[in-house]
Amino acid sequence: MISEGTFLTSGDLVGLEIKIPIAAMKLQEFQQYLNEKKIGLALFIHPDIIITYFTQLKPSYAYLVITPTTAAFYFTALDKKPALKGLAVRPLSKNWSKAYKRVHKIGINNRSLTVAQLERLKKIWPKATFVDVSLPLEQLRRQKTKEEVEKIQKACQITSTAFAALLRELPRRRLKTELDVVCFLEEQFRQQQAEPSFPTIVAMGRNAAIPHHIPDNTRLTKGFLVVDFGAKFQNYCADMTRTVYVGKPSSSERKLYFLLQQAQEDAIRAVEEGTSFTVLDKVARKRLGRYSSSFIHSLGHGIGLEVHEAPTFSDKKMKVQEQAVFTIEPGIYLPGKLGIRIEDTVVFDGKVKVLTSSPKELICL
Amino acid sequence: MISEGTFLTSGDLVGLEIKIPIAAMKLQEFQQYLNEKKIGLALFIHPDIIITYFTQLKPSYAYLVITPTTAAFYFTALDKKPALKGLAVRPLSKNWSKAYKRVHKIGINNRSLTVAQLERLKKIWPKATFVDVSLPLEQLRRQKTKEEVEKIQKACQITSTAFAALLRELPRRRLKTELDVVCFLEEQFRQQQAEPSFPTIVAMGRNAAIPHHIPDNTRLTKGFLVVDFGAKFQNYCADMTRTVYVGKPSSSERKLYFLLQQAQEDAIRAVEEGTSFTVLDKVARKRLGRYSSSFIHSLGHGIGLEVHEAPTFSDKKMKVQEQAVFTIEPGIYLPGKLGIRIEDTVVFDGKVKVLTSSPKELICL
Structure with a gap:
């Protein structure tokens, strides 16, 4: 594969003013912020998810310049055509790029820009003064647009469809190992023009006691089987976990699963505007009772362009707000024995809606 | 999927002193550098490829601390078990982590550390003074160890095996589109316990005139078919491009391909210790003659843990040195008509060796 472009060398790059199709409203809000803060331009350099946020593209090298009144997108000639697909563009006037040089206050994304990149900008x-604009961007991204929710919803549908196919396939006993299940699910994504949002986790029996178990050739035998996976569709992520049972569960295993299911559903029901995410966490832990100490991770995370993005549940100031998309995923981990987890991606638009629609009743295969 | 750990909060993290299995010699060299420069410790924070370089692991969140005399690796409990696989470890003494606080000169990787991460370190x-150690690390990584070359070689073998399978499959005409070829090759990787180093490029006919074409449902019809792909095996990358012909090429198409093949082989033959990469580029361009202006990208790039790493061919100071691994990949692009490219991954260990062994003669299918 050919290596990427040079750093801010306009000679190698194609510059075009863009009409942004999806995040147009967000762009206006951000430009208003720049205007208020007297920031002459904001500059985002590859790889920065903000470039994808405003352009809906994933070029191999690019940078994005946004001023209070306009926006321009630069990318290499190597992927000129795919970069332009679906974007309304017109050539950038030469004077406009000259105007960059006169700017005194420049917005940067501290969470993505490396120290080396900042040093080059300073040259x-x-x-100029460089100011961090990562917080207002986080706030914009936490409130998804209608188009963003539609894409996440589609990614969730693809995920649920893949899981339904898995439920039909498992009883045939052709999938022998954890890795067989990974391949099967990822093939289901591909058939639906999607890819995985993150490396699929499939964990059989005691393997699932490690929340981030890496799937291997462990054979599917009797016990709980945890499947944590999600499709990425047009840059937007889904995230879902289901736990099924291979064989016939004991009565105590059924009870444990049912407890977890109740905890997950309690937390979802508790979602209301302005509720702190730490409160949702407490709701789930209360139901888990003595198993609360076996729930060794956070209740969930925001999701969108990135599988993990704001809101961060451990931050007490973070509250449920309109158009937030996040996961709810309690789990119980008994080291050396088993692990179980149930996870949904949900959106809050006045009321909570579960986007990952696969059944949560304990399915025994 | 569960979200990652907290920033440098030792409460949430498991800390262990490590005995590094693969890059032990490199670690000693780096520690010697720290010693010479009076750098008390160097700190690498997720995601930083340097963590994988020294530990050969890809944990979901981790940081690595290296002092002139020791090295410690911190990771989250979420993936405790996979993180430990294959590493000789012993618990870190408590006093040792306290000693961190007294250090006055701290090494950081400016090319990976974000501005926000550096701000938190300063708190x-x-x-303390923070000094960039990215250059000495680049120099270490440019000179691959025997074990690294073996892993890259294995990744290249997997790539060539996948290509051989493609050559057997194509005449059956069951692969109808570019995306079918992508799926076929990636399945071949999976069967060999590998994954793609980067998104596979398959470009039919005029699509190949865009070097970074994104494969789509374009049908395989008469013309040149460019396949640019590579396996990643145990974190190490391969990169190979082959161009085949679907149908029967005209005499001028054969000549064009043969010219490119000669240019690629000329550049490989010119590889000698101390040769500048810009000289290799000139060798290829000289052979291409009037088609030189249709060769619109760099001749190649270093490769290892990352598909693109040092040496950067456009840097005039970069010269061929012992144990360097890089690609040689000239191409000819005629917009609206066709594109052709031939690429090998090679190692220099006194003499040049091609690691991607697939045939380069024009194959017509």
Whole structure:
């Protein structure tokens, strides 16, 4: 594969003013912020998810310049055509790029820009002040647009469809190992023009006691089987976990699963505007009772362009707000014995809606 | 999927002193550098490829601390077991982590550390000086160890085996589109316990005139078919491009391909210790003659843990040195008509060796 473009060398790059199709409203809000803060331009350099946020593209190298009144997107000639697909563009006037140099206050994304990249920017603009704009961007991204929710919803549908296919396939006993299940699910994504949002986790029996178990050739035998996976569709992620039982569960195993299912559903029911995510966590832990100490991770996380993005549940200031998309995923882990987890991706738009629609009753195969 | 750990909060993290299995010699060299520069410790924070370089692991969240005399690796409990696989470890003494606080000069990787991460480090060590250690690390990584070359070689073998399977499959005409070829090759990787190093490029006919074409449902019809792909095996990458012909090429198409093949082989033959990569580029361009202007990208790039790493061919100071691994990949792109490219991954260990062994003669299918 050919290596990427050079750093901010306009000679190698194609610059075009863009009409942004999906995040147009968000772009206006961000430009208003720049205007209020007297920030002459904001600059985002590859790889930065903000570039994908505003352009809906994933070019091999690019940077994005946003001023209070306009936006321009630069990318390499190597992927000129795919970069342009679906974007309304017109060539950038030469004077406009000259105007960059006169700017005194430049917005950067501290959470993505590396120290080395900032040093190079300081050489290009030796007199400018650089200010972090990551927080207002996080706030914009936490409130998904209608189009974003539609894409996440589609990713969740693809995920649920893949899981339904798995439920039909498992009883045939052709999938022998954890890795066989991974391949099967990822093939289901591909058939639906999607890819995995993250490396699929399939964990059989005691393997599932490690929440981030890496699937291997462990054979599918009697016990709980945890499947944690999600499709990425047009850059947007889904995330779902289901736990099924291979064989016939004991009565105590059924009870444990049912307890977890109740905890997960309690937390979902508790979602209301302005509720702190730490409160949702407490709701789940209360139901888990003495198993609360076996729930060794966070209740969930925001999701969108990235499988993990704001809101961060451990931050007490983070509250449920309109158009937030996040996961609810309690689990119980008994080291050396078993692990179980149930996870949904949900959206809050006045009321909570579960986007990952696969059944949560204990399915025995 | 569960979200990652907290930033440098030792409460949530498991800390262990490590005996590094693969890069032990490199670790010693790096520690010697720290010693010479009076750097008390170097700190690498997820995601930083340097963590994988020294530990050969890809944990979901981790940081690595290296002092002139020791090295410790911190990771979350979420993936405790996989993180430990294959590493000789012993618990870290408590006093040792306290000693961190007294350090005055801290090494960081400017090319990976974000501006926000550096700001947090400055709060933990308000009086310390932070110095960039990315250059000595680049120099270490440019010179591959025997074990690294073996892993890259294995990745290249897997790639060539997958290509041989494709050559057997194509005449059956069951693969109808570019995306069918992508799926076929990636399935071949999986069967060999490998994954793709980067998104596979398959480009039919005029699509190949865009070097970074994104494969789609374009049908395989008469013309040049470019396949640019590579396996990743145990974290190490391969990169190979082959161009085949679907149907029967005209005499001018044969000539064009043969010219490119000669240019690629000329550049490989010119590889000698101390040769500048810009000289290799000139060798290829000289052979391409009037088609030189249709070769619109760099001749190649270093490869290892990352599909693109040092040496950067456009840097005039970069020269061929012992144990360097890189690609040689000239191409000819005629917009609206066709594109052809031939690429090998090679190692220099006194003499040049091609690691991607698939045939380069024009194969017509």
